[in-house]
Amino acid sequence: MPPVAFVPTVVAAPLLELRQLHLRRGASQVFAGLNLRLDEPRIGLIGHNGAGKTSLLRLLCALELQDSGQVLSQGQDLHALPHGESHTRRVGMMFQNPDDQIIFPTVEEELALSLQPLGLKRREALARARDFLAGRGLGDWAARAVGSLSQGQRQQVCWLALLLAGPRTLLLDEPFASLDLPGRARLADDIAGCAQQVLVSTHVLDPVRDWPRVIWLDAGRVRGDGPGREVCAAYEAAVAREVAQSRDRRATMRAVA
Numbered sequence: 001m002p003p004v005a006f007v008p009t010v011v012a013a014p015l016l017e018l019r020q021l022h023l024r025r026g027a028s029q030v031f032a033g034l035n036l037r038l039d040e041p042r043i044g045l046i047g048h049n050g051a052g053k054t055s056l057l058r059l060l061c062a063l064e065l066q067d068s069g070q071v072l073s074q075g076q077d078l079h080a081l082p083h084g085e086s087h088t089r090r091v092g093m094m095f096q097n098p099d100d101q102i103i104f105p106t107v108e109e110e111l112a113l114s115l116q117p118l119g120l121k122r123r124e125a126l127a128r129a130r131d132f133l134a135g136r137g138l139g140d141w142a143a144r145a146v147g148s149l150s151q152g153q154r155q156q157v158c159w160l161a162l163l164l165a166g167p168r169t170l171l172l173d174e175p176f177a178s179l180d181l182p183g184r185a186r187l188a189d190d191i192a193g194c195a196q197q198v199l200v201s202t203h204v205l206d207p208v209r210d211w212p213r214v215i216w217l218d219a220g221r222v223r224g225d226g227p228g229r230e231v232c233a234a235y236e237a238a239v240a241r242e243v244a245q246s247r248d249r250r251a252t253m254r255a256v257a
Ligand SMILES: Nc1ncnc2c1ncn2[C@@H]1O[C@H](COP(=O)(O)OP(=O)(O)OP(=O)(O)O)[C@@H](O)[C@H]1O
Pocket: 025, 026, 027, 028, 030, 047, 048, 049, 050, 051, 052, 053, 054, 055, 056, 096
């Protein structure tokens, strides 16, 4: 019998990957050896305040530099991409607080800024921004002063800017926090219709509950990672236990006093 030829299996590098990541922010050791492969088209990120969700997203779009370990985009170090390649074409982020993101005084200028990595002339970028707004029934927003918009509307501007820029991966940090119910439904529809990979950090669990992958971060470590239904239910059960324990402790302290 002829020898069986060894055919190596080619496994494509994941869209994003963290390897042995260590990060300190101020007095907090946020991550100490975090490993994650992020390849699915939709990934939810949940966990308590301070768990490390924003820090993780900031690392994934090169806004934060790790102390050690690697952040890889399709196998390439995000901070050392081949000459001429900007990470902004690969990853873009919508901030938790829109006021940390918005730079320009009007909506059209802010949207035009997001087209800068495409190398468009200013006039062309503004025209595209206006067309984009008009196509979404928001033509009258174009010349509006960003400062005249509500918090939820400013958050919407940040989302539109990211959508228009169209990087391969969209990182959304608490995007549902300030939105009203129609706004949440619209954003959920937009995300569902996105061709790109989308990572969403959220305290509002319903939008990610049916996603195939949700990661639960707890003090910088992965405590749950799997189908949204299971991970969200495990998180909610843990929260219910914590709340009950803290209530018992307070009742005991009152009884002793
Ligand atoms: N600018 C900063 N300087 C120093 N430490 C920071 C800074 N930002 C965050 N941290 C610390 O890093 C840790 C992780 O914070 P991070 O903002 O990533 O949490 P999070 O999961 O996004 O929380 P939240 O749900 O409140 O948004 C926390 O201990 C926090 O105190």
